[in-house]
Amino acid sequence: MGERIWTAALVVIGDEILSGRTQDRNIAQLGTWLNAQGIRLAEVRVVPDVQEAIVEAVNALRARNDYCFTTGGIGPTHDDITVDAVAAALAVPVEVNAEARAALEAHYSARGLELTEARLRMARMPQGAELIRNRMSGAPGIRLGSLFVLAGVPHIAAGMLDALTGQLEGGLPLVSRTIGSWGPESEVAELLASTERAFDGVAIGSYPFFKEGRVGANFVVRATDAAVVDACVGALAEGLRAAGHAPVEGGI
């Protein structure tokens, strides 16, 4: 294929994800959003609310990806340490951002509320921060070059991603099509491998399931060239049919 592949990484910050209290939704949400930007989510780390852990992850991942995102830990309470950790990772000071302070003042005064010291904490940002506006919350996300600091609450993170849509340089979006079939995936393992080899730039994933008392699998064909994906899906469907596994377009 030869085109440049753009990659991003994500650092999910939060004890609540590691303890199992909260089901993460930002990995899948960011991965899906990045596909549409022509950027591949290449790796993710989940770290606790501990500054050294955040610094290590952010620095390792931003060094080897085009973009790095974080989610979580940007609220007003004592367990929200992302801003300080990111500033430490970038070796820049934390300061009260005038634009963020004005946004918070507007947000709270519109609600008849005071800008307390705790709320003002949300205007503390690493030096050089640009704000990522969102309509869901007074606290903006933060952009520092190729590093993006997003909220942990998934619908607020989604609002920040909306604001970034079309802003990041990427390559060709990844195209994918799914076909499924009933029966054990082990019966078509060789077919999957040989079909993948036959089409340049294609990856086929096989995802088994157990439904209605029967086993089956969905096969996801991915590439940046839609015509190649279509040709590969056609060949795979034919192979499945020949093997007695009726293909189901769109998956099961």
Added chain:
Amino acid sequence: MGERIWTAALVVIGDEILSGRTQDRNIAQLGTWLNAQGIRLAEVRVVPDVQEAIVEAVNALRARNDYCFTTGGIGPTHDDITVDAVAAALAVPVEVNAEARAALEAHYSARGLELTEARLRMARMPQGAELIRNRMSGAPGIRLGSLFVLAGVPHIAAGMLDALTGQLEGGLPLVSRTIGSWGPESEVAELLASTERAFDGVAIGSYPFFKEGRVGANFVVRATDAAVVDACVGALAEGLRAAGHAPVEGGI
């Protein structure tokens, strides 16, 4: 507190998690299960179906945690490369495990199916593997000392964790209690910080939400000593009441 803290790490293996196609459920499932074993899930990495990425993550995480788990990539198809990657990480050869082979033979012959070459792939294991039996699938999980290789399909991974329950040495299980209150968390930020400081070994997490048109937050108090958790929850409830935020036992 002074007691030894046991930690575990997880490597989630799979392009489908990074692309957003599949919502991971194993992080929360493993975190919850580990709590009950007195072990803390300390860090997670999500990596693609690429051997070098798996090797790097497994070796980094097993070096600094008591236990390391992987999920995903142990099926019969070409994209299932976990066994080879783990063997490479441990620098041991891959061989057909006699016990796993016998288990697969029994599983498939009971269903009137042949043990094909693709299915036999699931008996390939790093040298020194012990099997983790499970009733859901013919393919067992793998234990290699402190390293545990589990299935990616969450209910099959759950069966493997069931088989491991009570088998791993851990410390005191983490106890947690939740109280919630309506109103912005920023109004009680100082209360949360001072309450956490007042109780040794306690961590308080604050998790804001937006429900029924109003904001609120749940506060999770965690420690290994249940009496300390209870005392801290009592103090926090009193503080919330004094601040005009009626506490809701169990959270909102």
